[in-house]
Amino acid sequence: MKALVWTENRQLEYQNVKEPEIQKRNNVKVKIYGTGICGTDLNVLQGKMYAAPNMIMGHESVGVVVEVGANVRNITVGDRVVIDPTQFCGTCYYCRKGLTCYCEEFDDWQLGIGAHGTFGEYYVGEDRFMYKLPDSMEWERATLIEPLACVLNVIEKANIRPDESVLVLGSGPIGLLVQLMARKLSRITVATEIGAFRTEAAKKIANYVYPPQSLTIEEVLRINQGRKFDVIFDAIGNQLEWAYPLIGKGGRLVPMGFDHTYQFTIKPFELLSKGITIIGTGEAHHMMEKALSCAMDLPELSNLITDKIPLENFQIALENLQTKKVDIQSIKTILVSDSNYI
Template sequence: MKALVWTPNDKLEYVEVDEPQIRKLNDVKVKIYGTGICGTDLNVLKGKMNATHNMIMGHESVGEVVEIGEDVRDVRVGDRVVIDPTQFCGKCYYCRKGLTCYCESFEDWQLGLGAHGTFADYYVGEDRFMYKIPESMEWERATLIEPLSCVLNVVEKAAIKPDDSVLVLGSGPIGLLVQMMVKKSARLTVATEIGKFRSEAAQHISDYVYHPETLTVEEVERINQGRKFDVIFDAIGNQLDWAYPLIEKGGRLVPMGFDDTYEMKIRPYQLLSNGVTIVGTGEARQIMETALSCAIDLPQLSDLITEKVELENFEQAVQNLMGIDPNSKERKDITAIKTILVSDPKLV
């Protein structure tokens, strides 16, 4: 079969690989419908995160079960499933405490980074990481269940209260999902975005949307009862330094976007004096069932899917999400939100 592989020359390439086969009694083989391009994938391509060489990338996936091992009981051939890519050994110290997001061999289990992912025709994995999709749910909405699970995990740990004012930095897919979830609980939801296309998408969700250059302390106080923000989510991954002057006393700063090259200088005295908390959440922990339940009542998730592209045409799809002109290297407006790479061209 063909798949997108992270090759030793640090490139994503469309190559021929062996089709995976069932090897364990609890294995499930899935014909992949499609896989969303995640910001994590883009950060690997940008050199901001690492992935194992010769690994099939991709992890936001849905598909149809085509074969099962002898001990599989919860899914059957023909079932439509979403795959949980945040996998774990289940045997180490943290897993045995239920803290599977801190699994001691986590890197070896994470789909698309340390274990073969789903930018391919087929995937084989354990039944414990497969969740059935209702027949009434379209494929497009189902591809957002996994990113929604990441967002629910972070929003839950941020402990949003009804009187909170919240700022979400960035209005890409994750930023928009955070805005959707926060809007249900917080008093005020504000977003930032530099691109026109994604700003317009955010305007359908948040109370206010700003270009970062226009969101001054004075403007924040004007729209927020004379105060700064109670909670700030950094859905970009490298903006907490910029955001710190906008956080209220007793507020929570929540890093989200993965960027291993970013460093933030912290003055502990300020944290102590102002009671500001930095909320580190870890990976999503066994929350896919909750995300699936939420997605059933969120048909608007499908609106975030703005493009479906055949797997072999990945290069242009990826370039469209980079936000950089490949020739001039200048910033350009991203005119997509979430792109699905589809394995079967008939489904595009």
């Protein structure tokens, strides 16, 4: 089959690879409809994150079941499914405590990082990581279930209350999903964005949208009842130092975007005296069922899919999403495994 492989010379190449086969009695074989391009994928390409060489990349995927192992009972051939890529061994110390998001073998189990992913025509994995889609849910919305699971994970730990104000830094796919959920829970949700295209998308969700340089402390106090923010999400990954002056007493800072090169200097005395909390959320923790249920009542999710591009044309998709471009003319792109689906 054809797939996108992360090579030993750190290039993403469209290659002929062996089609995966069912090896275990709990395996499920899926014909992939498509896989969303994630910020994680872009970080690997830019050298900000590691992926094992000769690995099929991709993890935000949906498809149709074409074969099942002898012990599979929850899924049948013909079912449409979404695949949970945040997989785990189930036997290490943290997994046995129920903290599968901290699996000691995490890197070896994550699709597109240490295990073959879904930028290909087929994928074979265990039935415990497959979730059946309702017939009424279109592919585009279903592709966003996995990113939504990541967002629900941080939203839940941030514990937003109805009287609180929220700032979301960045209006890419994850930032927009955070805005969407925060807007339902908070008194006021504010977003930042530098690009015109994504600013327009954010304006349909958040109460206010600003270029970062315009969101001064004076402007925050003007729009937020004379107070700073209760919760700030950094959906970019390198903005906490910039955002710190905007957090109020008792507030929560939530880092989200992955950038292992970024460092943020804090004064512990200020955390103590002002009651500020920095929330590290880890990977999504058993959130796929919640995200699937949530997505069933969020048809607007499909609006975030702005491009569907054949897998073999991946270079075009990547060029459209390069972070060096100030005004990216896309939100979420799906690489479709079969051009007949487009």
